[in-house]
Amino acid sequence: MDTLLEVRQVAKHFDLKGGGVLKAVDGVSFDLARGQTLGVVGESGCGKSTLGKTLLRLEEPTAGSAVLDGIDLFSLGRTALKAARRRMQMIFQDPFSSLNPRRSAAAIIEQPLVIHAIGNQAERRQRVDALMAEVGLDLRYRNRYPHQFSGGQRQRIGIARALALNPELIICDEAVSALDVSIQAQIINLLLDLQQTHGHTYIFIAHDLSVVEFISDRILVMYLGRVVEDAPKAELVAKHLHPYTQALFEASPILDPDLRGMRCTVPGDLPSPIDPPRGCHFHPRCPRAMDPCREVYPQRKEVAPGHFTSCHLY
Amino acid sequence: MAENGTCVLSVEDLHTYFYTQRGIVKAVNGVSFAVDRGRTLCLVGESGCGKSVAALSIMRLITTPPGKIVRGSIQFEGRDLLGLDPEEMRRVRGRRISMIFQEPMTSLNPVFKIGRQIGEMFTYHEGMRPREARRKAIELLALVGIPAPELRVDDYPHQLSGGMRQRVMIAMALASPDPGLLIADEPTTALDVTIQAQILELLRDLQQRIGVSILLITHNMGVVVEMADDVAVLYAGRKVEAARTKELLISPCHPYTRGLLNSIPGNPKYRGAARLESIPGSVPSLAGLGEGCPFENRCLLARAVCRERFPEEQAVSGTHSVWCHFADAPAAADR
Numbered sequence: 064m065d066t067l068l069e070v071r072q073v074a075k076h077f078d079l080k081g082g083g084v085l086k087a088v089d090g091v092s093f094d095l096a097r098g099q100t101l102g103v104v105g106e107s108g109c110g111k112s113t114l115g116k117t118l119l120r121l122e123e124p125t126a127g128s129a130v131l132d133g134i135d136l137f138s139l140g141r142t143a144l145k146a147a148r149r150r151m152q153m154i155f156q157d158p159f160s161s162l163n164p165r166r167s168a169a170a171i172i173e174q175p176l177v178i179h180a181i182g183n184q185a186e187r188r189q190r191v192d193a194l195m196a197e198v199g200l201d202l203r204y205r206n207r208y209p210h211q212f213s214g215g216q217r218q219r220i221g222i223a224r225a226l227a228l229n230p231e232l233i234i235c236d237e238a239v240s241a242l243d244v245s246i247q248a249q250i251i252n253l254l255l256d257l258q259q260t261h262g263h264t265y266i267f268i269a270h271d272l273s274v275v276e277f278i279s280d281r282i283l284v285m286y287l288g289r290v291v292e293d294a295p296k297a298e299l300v301a302k303h304l305h306p307y308t309q310a311l312f313e314a315s316p317i318l319d320p321d322l323r324g325m326r327c328t329v330p331g332d333l334p335s336p337i338d339p340p341r342g343c344h345f346h347p348r349c350p351r352a353m354d355p356c357r358e359v360y361p362q363r364k365e366v367a368p369g370h371f372t373s374c375h376l377y
Numbered sequence: 378m379a380e381n382g383t384c385v386l387s388v389e390d391l392h393t394y395f396y397t398q399r400g401i402v403k404a405v406n407g408v409s410f411a412v413d414r415g416r417t418l419c420l421v422g423e424s425g426c427g428k429s430v431a432a433l434s435i436m437r438l439i440t441t442p443p444g445k446i447v448r449g450s451i452q453f454e455g456r457d458l459l460g461l462d463p464e465e466m467r468r469v470r471g472r473r474i475s476m477i478f479q480e481p482m483t484s485l486n487p488v489f490k491i492g493r494q495i496g497e498m499f500t501y502h503e504g505m506r507p508r509e510a511r512r513k514a515i516e517l518l519a520l521v522g523i524p525a526p527e528l529r530v531d532d533y534p535h536q537l538s539g540g541m542r543q544r545v546m547i548a549m550a551l552a553s554p555d556p557g558l559l560i561a562d563e564p565t566t567a568l569d570v571t572i573q574a575q576i577l578e579l580l581r582d583l584q585q586r587i588g589v590s591i592l593l594i595t596h597n598m599g600v601v602v603e604m605a606d607d608v609a610v611l612y613a614g615r616k617v618e619a620a621r622t623k624e625l626l627i628s629p630c631h632p633y634t635r636g637l638l639n640s641i642p643g644n645p646k647y648r649g650a651a652r653l654e655s656i657p658g659s660v661p662s663l664a665g666l667g668e669g670c671p672f673e674n675r676c677l678l679a680r681a682v683c684r685e686r687f688p689e690e691q692a693v694s695g696t697h698s699v700w701c702h703f704a705d706a707p708a709a710a711d712r
Binding site: 106107213214215216243244245246247248249251252255270271272273274276277278310311313314315316317318319320323324326328329330332333 | 423424538540541569570571572573574575578581596597598599600602603604622623626636637638639640641642643644645647651652653654655656657659660
């Protein structure tokens, strides 16, 4: 396997004002092969967005290591980090707040090229035109401002900006969640086409399991800062072992009215990540919780080749 | 109370327009639908399809100006809601028709305990005394599955999770002794999926127990499948297809409905597929839409006639209708 990104025991803890620690990400490890898509799925407070930001060092990590193609991202100084960022970019959820409302589409897409001093003005203009065409934006709209575009078009601007530096790794943080379903399908297809053309490696972070399932090669399920299960997609779809993964699959909509009301819902609310339950974080909601679950956080075990889970049942 | 199957709410040829600087926005443009007693009708569609404006029109909560119900009738239990004076309408709201919204935090008053807010329904509509209203509030909190209701009744909204707040909203909606109709506008959209599953289960369970009729507004086909007996698909202010849920899923006829179902990555047809079949383009601006089919600019079947006039209803079966000039064209032609 040609590994592009190697993540080991990454943690991001936030000190809270009144004392206490929020362990947003708590010991996450995975390997990501070049040209593959890793889906990260989980509900509010599971740490999936913080994980993405920490890997790009938009948040400073508390512990762990992330090695991108031999470069230890967490030990880089400012200049080296800036250079490394050319190789990894991010697409954000909200195409409203992640685009500067005072700059034209072309200026937004050009910005990374300006920051990294790439090309002269004419070359940059050419590159912006090529990027706009590639993501399906009409070149006549170069000088329009974000508010003049629809949500889907704005997301295309965000994608073009992320592509500007030809990055190898793109982290998509809920990149299609805010879009209407017909537009969401267009953007998913665009991301897949771009990957095919350029060989991008994606980390695709989302709460919608069906979207993650469609786009990913490997899926990592998070709950309250930790990975509870990760496996190749086909393996996970066929055999989801952790009771939380099972709950996610059960809760994910199925287009079959005959199955209505047949699915098991897990009880209870998502606990606060500030003070997660001791032992396995999921045990208060888990239908199969046993005594050890209340005491000890389960070890991560490889239950089948490439299929890992942290659960006392296995 | 009427028998199951009789019509509780009947909306006929509703037109709700907004008069803006950029022109007249026909948010709801001649839409009709009916909710039968004890059943759930889903209005499904994407942003700007008019589903929320239709719901607000029923509640007569359209802000005028700029909005106005221009034409149509809204019959609820034999009365035309559009003909009621404001005082009569206030008695219908909350007592006979209740509404829950997407974001419960903005619909609950942050400075009052939830028990008082639920109890208000009884003190206001029933003239009940506060102590008794509080007892009723505790009963309702128990009904909607809130643990330790006798303690929770004294909580403020911010002390509850999103799912619990939505349960409180449902409790308030059910406070009336005989809720005729519950309008739920994207009730689970702001919730995490495992919590969404709980709330949908609760709504289904309550419908079975107290027989409330539900008008559910959603953009999520998964929610439709979980909840709806009947579905109306809206697009840019028009109803384009209506059917029993199963019929719609098995044999969608309108190119938009087919495109919508094809856009869902969880659609079983995509097992192992590399791409989704997406609808090209985006929803047109509602200001200055012509008389034609609003889907025309994204539709692969569209011809000149589609631009000229909106199609007549075409019956597929006794319970399934479609509004499309070329709905009988083979499905294969629409990709």
